Amino acid sequence: MARLSSGYLIPEIGLGVYLANGNEAYQAVLTALKHGYRHIDTASFYRNEAEVGRAIHDSGLPREDVFITTKVWNSDQGYENTLAACESSLNKLGTTFIDLYLIHAPVPETRKETYRALEKLVEERKVRSIGISNYNIHHIEELKTYAKIMPAVNQIELSPYLQRRSLVQYCQDNGIVLEAYSPLTRGEKLNDPPLVRIAQQHGKTTAQVLIKWCLKKGYVTLPKSVNESRIIQNFTVNDFDLSAEDMNVLDGLECGLMVAWNPLEWE
Template sequence: MKHIADGTILNNGITMPWFGLGTYKAEGEEVAKAVTTALELGYRSIDTAAVYGNEEEVGRSIAASGVARDELFVTTKVWNDDQGFDTTLSAFETSSRKLGLDVIDLYLIHWPGQSKYKETWRALERLYAEGRVRAIGVSNFQIHHLQELMKESTIVPAVNQVELHPRFIQKELHAFCSEHQIQIEAWAPLMKGRLQENELLQSIAKKHGKTVAQVILRWEMQQGIVIIPKSVTSSRIKENSEIFDFELSAEELGSISGLDAGERIGSDPDKLLF
């Protein structure tokens, strides 16, 4: 049975926790308190991004936590407006300063866009070679984006962070990433609470004495997906982490996967052009 601090081995040999805290749309004292609570509960992975506007608060909470730096895994992302070689290097320095960290564990390209992501990736490769980041990856990349990137790059992305939940399981993308040793990580793993009333999930949750959210998170983790549920509520942060004391059967996993309807709640990467 996995533990909250256990992780998956990325394609460059470093360990990334299976479970972490997402901080999208959480700012100020709210996000600072959420990160503090999560670290106290045993979370060791925190996910942020330049565009979230909360890197300073995240960094301060990490510094005040007393948790050893080598026990933590911190992810941030370069925003669309900063894509390009030189601008990405500059954006990284800003994120590093705000977080108060000389080395970032995982640095991601936030969205593929139309044209600059290859230049941006060259900058990430430079940062990796210089030891400023422990791993580099992408977010919201489709199969064709990954294929284009890998044609001209020397490093295969370690992670692809994408929208993934029972209504949008990304089966083909997941298979492609597994084939190329790219770790899939789910954002919006709970579909922003829109599955709470689903009868199948309620039935499975009742059987295990768990909540619908816990069942969804367990379903993802058992499929080898890294998860970063976002919450700023202490009780929910605790609830989300309590998924390491039960297992779903193969039949239950299959029935949850059967909820897939290709239903996005976020932007389509092929339509978000910049």
């Protein structure tokens, strides 16, 4: 668990459900919860909040035991729009509160009013913690000029192949927890020889090594899978450790590989 600036705890491994649709999303979440996950990361843009909510309900777990993250999409930003978007997400998820509500990306025209709405949602106790996604340093510097509540989280693409060290250091210096999406490089680097060697030394998969790297860096990590065996593997990373030498090798893999989008460069 990681402690957020809001005071709440967040499980350090969450199931990402981007591009998981319908029954596929429902089964992935149900499977993950069965095997120990207690953190699910969705978004209105993913169009699977209803399936996520139904799986959490059907798991039989108390609502308080499952940490739910969702996000307000770009076209839903703005003060009133965001309040309405959150209400829609609450209804689809079938819950009275969201653990972590994020601005999906720093849309220039609307991000200030959107963040003001997030603070209102905390006040109304519909949201416990608020944060941002795909924000760069200059976006956060701007946010500091008007925010009453600093963001608890910045969710960005991170892996040994895309380390964004200056942004990471800035967030850590400002008490903002980093969440790593696409930590498995969407499969692009799973057969990279240095990564394979480290995985073989530990008797682990390369995906498990990438997840462990994130955890060792202090990031909350959000591996995505709809395959039961991989969902289980991605969560089974507490029975090995990476040495300082391993970490040095992994840190040396930085190559600017970006497998997702890049709103960090927006104005």
